[in-house]
Amino acid sequence: MTIILFIIVLLVTVLxxxxxxxxxxxxxxxxxxxxxxGIPPKIWSWKKGETTYSINxxxxxxxxxxxxxxxxxxxxxxxxxxxxxxxxxQSLVLVAGVVCNILLAIVLFTISFAIGSPxxxxxxxxxxxHVTKGSPVDKAGLKVGDQILQIKKRGENIASIDTTxxxxxxxxxxEPIEVSFLQNKKEKTVSIAPENKxxxxxxxxxxxxxxxxxxxxxxxxxxxxxxxFVVTEGIFKTxxxxxxxxxxxxxxxxxxxxxxxxxxxxKNASSIGFGYLLAFTAMISVNLxxxxxxxxxxxxxxxxxxxLLERITRKKFSKKVVGIIHAVGFLILIGLMIFLSVxxxxxxxxx
Numbered sequence: 192m193t194i195i196l197f198i199i200v201l202l203v204t205v206l207x208x209x210x211x212x213x214x215x216x217x218x219x220x221x222x223x224x225x226x227x228x229g230i231p232p233k234i235w236s237w238k239k240g241e242t243t244y245s246i247n248x249x250x251x252x253x254x255x256x257x258x259x260x261x262x263x264x265x266x267x268x269x270x271x272x273x274x275x276x277x278x279x280x281q282s283l284v285l286v287a288g289v290v291c292n293i294l295l296a297i298v299l300f301t302i303s304f305a306i307g308s309p310x311x312x313x314x315x316x317x318x319x320x321h322v323t324k325g326s327p328v329d330k331a332g333l334k335v336g337d338q339i340l341q342i343k344k345r346g347e348n349i350a351s352i353d354t355t356x357x358x359x360x361x362x363x364x365x366e367p368i369e370v371s372f373l374q375n376k377k378e379k380t381v382s383i384a385p386e387n388k389x390x391x392x393x394x395x396x397x398x399x400x401x402x403x404x405x406x407x408x409x410x411x412x413x414x415x416x417x418x419x420f421v422v423t424e425g426i427f428k429t430x431x432x433x434x435x436x437x438x439x440x441x442x443x444x445x446x447x448x449x450x451x452x453x454x455x456x457x458k459n460a461s462s463i464g465f466g467y468l469l470a471f472t473a474m475i476s477v478n479l480x481x482x483x484x485x486x487x488x489x490x491x492x493x494x495x496x497x498x499l500l501e502r503i504t505r506k507k508f509s510k511k512v513v514g515i516i517h518a519v520g521f522l523i524l525i526g527l528m529i530f531l532s533v534x535x536x537x538x539x540x541x542x
Contacts, residue, residue: 197454204476205253211291212255219280222258222271262510278502285495292480299473301415307403308466315402317352326395331381336462341371354397361385363392426481488520
């Protein structure tokens with residue numbers, strides 16, 4: 192089920208992004224040769240009109256192949272090639288994917304708020320939001336989405352059930368505590384002994400009081416727009432911190448996750464509720480938008496920089512050189528994805 196959800200979430204966010212490129216290129220009179228989901232090798236393809244549609248083996252991205260995007264191509268009509276169009280049409284095609292991802296995020300956040308989105312509230316039900324793999328809580332069988340009914344230490348209930356109170360209850364002790372919880376509508380009680388690692392005593396759980404709140408459609412839309420831009424700003428700030436850390440001794444790479452880690456987070460989001468899964472998908476869509484607008488080779492932002500520089504200098508760069516730069520950028524991105532995937536696997540085995 193996790194794999195299916197992972198593919199569906201990527202399918203929605205990636206196809207919306209690529210559709211933005213596709214429809215803008217079509218409306219600009221460009222010849223779209225292929226619309227693909229995933230990274231080749233190709234699994235299945237069909238042709239409709241002048242465009243080939245394909246499904247590829249690695250579901251981690253997508254692409255729209257436009258005639259002349261890497262220089263004039265003699266095999267296609269010159270007036271329908273990317274290279275022959277005005278700079279502003281080229282720019283619109285390049286930013287269209289990012290715009291569509293932002294619009295998708297607004298729609299998903301709006302639906303999430305309208306149908307009921309889990310929200311932190313003092314009046315809410317204590318709910319498990321995170322379980323560390325291999326932790327005492329994980330070994331005891333608690334899962335994301337479980338509702339905590341009661342926590343006892345030495346036979347006495349703790350007054351407030353949340354992450355902060357649980358940490359105070361443990362108080363650097365490995366003495367067992369009794370946890371009662373609701374899982375799949377069944378009440379269970381387990382005894383869990385906190386674990387001490389590197390001088391830190393913990394259970395490996397995050398619990399907060401959550402309430403499902405529904406909003407009217409106008410209010411949900413307003414909150415959806417605001418949430419989208421707040422998340423966008425936050426992601427840009429995070430990217431800025433990560434880039435700054437490359438030039439310091441502080442490294443934040445451990446906070447990044449790859450496809451395997453993302454699949455696990457999607458599973459956790461679905462456990463909390465459909466509204467939360469929609470909101471999480473919206474955040475992935477925003478992440479995809481921010482990633483693609485970065486001025487890095489092979490990304491939309493990198494290609495946009497080339498178009499704008501050619502406009503400013505009124506000179507055409509060597510397409511061979513530009514092509515090599517984008518190819519290197521693509522290989523670096525693939526390498527990063529593999530590196531993060533190895534990190535995901537390492538975290539799974541380390542627990």
